[in-house]
Amino acid sequence: MTPEVLLRQYKEQIEAALLQDAHKGQAAGLYEPIEYLLRLGGKRLRPAMVLAACAAVKGEVEKAMPAALAVEVFHNFSLMHDDIMDEAPLRRGQQTVHEKWDSNTAILSGDAMLVQAYQHLAKCESKHLPQLLELFNATALEVCEGQQLDMEFEQRSDVTIDAYLEMIRLKTSVLLACSIQIGMLIAGASEEQQKRGYQFGLEAGLAFQLQDDYLDAFGDPEHFGKQIGGDILCDKKTFLYLTCMAKANPSQLVQLDAWIGNSSDPATKVAEVKGLFIATGAKEELREQMQFHYEKALEALDVLELEGEGRALFNYLAELVHMRQA
C-alpha cells in the first residue's frame, strides 16, 4: 500500500471513530457544538501521524487509535477556544462555534472537549497511561503557552524572530511531535527512538507552520483554503513581517509602517506589503528557514533508521509538509 493510500485509510478510520464516539449526555446543547466542529473536517494530520508512527515501528495500529482520537479532539478543543480569543468568524469556511452559538457555549463545549480528549486517552492500554499522560499533559500546557505568547505578541512591538519561532514551536510543533512520540510509545519503541521521532515531528512541525506563513502571503488562492493575505491585513507579526522589519532599509520601513493599522484598501495593501516582503529578502529568508527545518526533519528521520514501509511513510509525511499548497 502506498503511503498516500494508507494515510487516506487512516483518515477515514479516524473520522468514523471520532463521530461514532460523539457522546450524548444529558445536556444536548453541550455536545452539539462539539459534533459540529468535528464534522467540519480537516486534514486529520495529527491523529494520522499517531497511527503512522505506530505502524512505522511495527506496532499494532488499532492500539494507537484511542490516543489518535485524543490528539485530534484536543486539537479541535484548542481551535474552538482560540477562535473565541482571536474573534475568528470562520473555521474551515464555516461559522465558528462562538459565532453560530455564542462565546459561553464555545467556552463550555470546549472544556467538555478537553475532558473528552482525556476520555479517549484513558482507553489506551493501562501500562502506557503514566507515560502517555506525562507527555500529553506537558504538550497540552505548551500549546496553551504558545497561544498565550501569540496573544501577548499582538500587544508588543519588540517581538524577535527567535521569540516568534519559539511561539510557533509551542503553539503548533509540539503537538505534531507529541503525536509521533505517542504512536511510537504505544508500539513499544525504545525511549531513544521515541525521542528521535519527537525531534522529527518538531522539525516537520516548524516547517509546516512556516509554510503556513508562506502560503498565507504567497499561496495559490485556488489551493489555499483561506483568504490570501489574511495575516497581512491584520498586521500579524509573522516570520515574514518580522524579517521584513529587521531587513528593511529606511525607505522600506516607512512604506511598511504606513500600512500598519491601515486596511482602507485591502487589495493594494496585500500587494504592496507582499512587494516589500520580496524586496527586503524576507520571502527568500522564509524559504531558507523552511528548507532548514525540512532538512533537520530529514536528518532526524535518518537516525530513526526506519525500514521499508515505515521509512516510506515518514518520507511521505516530510514531503507532505514540504510540498503542501494548502
Next chain:
Amino acid sequence: MTPEVLLRQYKEQIEAALLQDAHKGQAAGLYEPIEYLLRLGGKRLRPAMVLAACAAVKGEVEKAMPAALAVEVFHNFSLMHDDIMDEAPLRRGQQTVHEKWDSNTAILSGDAMLVQAYQHLAKCESKHLPQLLELFNATALEVCEGQQLDMEFEQRSDVTIDAYLEMIRLKTSVLLACSIQIGMLIAGASEEQQKRGYQFGLEAGLAFQLQDDYLDAFGDPEHFGKQIGGDILCDKKTFLYLTCMAKANPSQLVQLDAWIGNSSDPATKVAEVKGLFIATGAKEELREQMQFHYEKALEALDVLELEGEGRALFNYLAELVHMRQA
C-alpha cells in the same frame, strides 16, 4: 485528634502543596492568574474530603494528596470559566480573573488549569490510574453538563423543581461524591464501599447546595460571604423561586411577577420576595428538602459501617454541611 483539627490540618497541607506546585512555564502571563485564583482561598472542602475519605477507610493519606490537588484545581478551573459565563465581578470578595485581566486570559489560564488538574491526578499510583481517570473524566463532563443546564435555565420559563435538582446534582454534588470515592479508591476500599461513599457525597452535596440557596436568601449577613439576596436580585431560578412559583396563589403570583426583571429598589425587592418565599411555604419546603438529603446522607453513612475516627470524621462532614452558615 478531633475531626475539626484533622480537617484544619488537611486544609493547611493542601494549601501548601497547591501553591508549591504553582508551575511557572515560559509564559508567566498564563500562570499568574492561576496562582491568583488559588491564593484567594476557600474552604478546600473537596480535597479535604478526598483525604478524609482515604483516612476513614484506613488508607495512607499522603497517597491521596495528588488526587486531592487534582480535585481542587479542577474545581477552581470551573470557577474561573463559570465566572466568565456568569459575568461575575467578584469571587471570594476579590476581582474575578476576567475582571482583573480579561476574558481571553481567563479562558486560556482556565484551560491550563484543567490540564494541571490532570497533571496532579497522573501522579497517583499507576495501578489506580485507569479507574481514577474514568471516574474523574465522567465527573468532569457532568460538571460541564450542570453548568450548561444552569445557563439554559436562565432562558427558560418551564424549569421544573426536578430539573433544578438534577442541575445542582450535576453542577455541585457529583464532584463532592467523586472526591469521597477517589479517597476510598486510593485507600483500596472495595467497589461496594466506594459506591456507598459516592452516595454519601452525593446526598451531602445536594444538602450543601440547597443550603447555599437557603443562605443566599435567609443567611446571616455576618457569616455569609456574599451579598444576601443575590439570587433574588438576579431573578435566579433557585429551589426557593421555583417552589414559590409552584405554590403561590393567584395574588402571590402577581406580586412575584411584578418583581421579576425589576431591581429598581433592591432592598425592598429582597425583603418582599423573601416574604413571599415564607408566605407560600417555599422556605419551609426547602428546609424539608435539606433535611431529607441530610438524612439520606446519614443513611448512606450507616451502610458505610465506618468505625472509630473514620466514623467521627464522616459524621463531622455531614454536620458541616447541615449546620453551615457560610
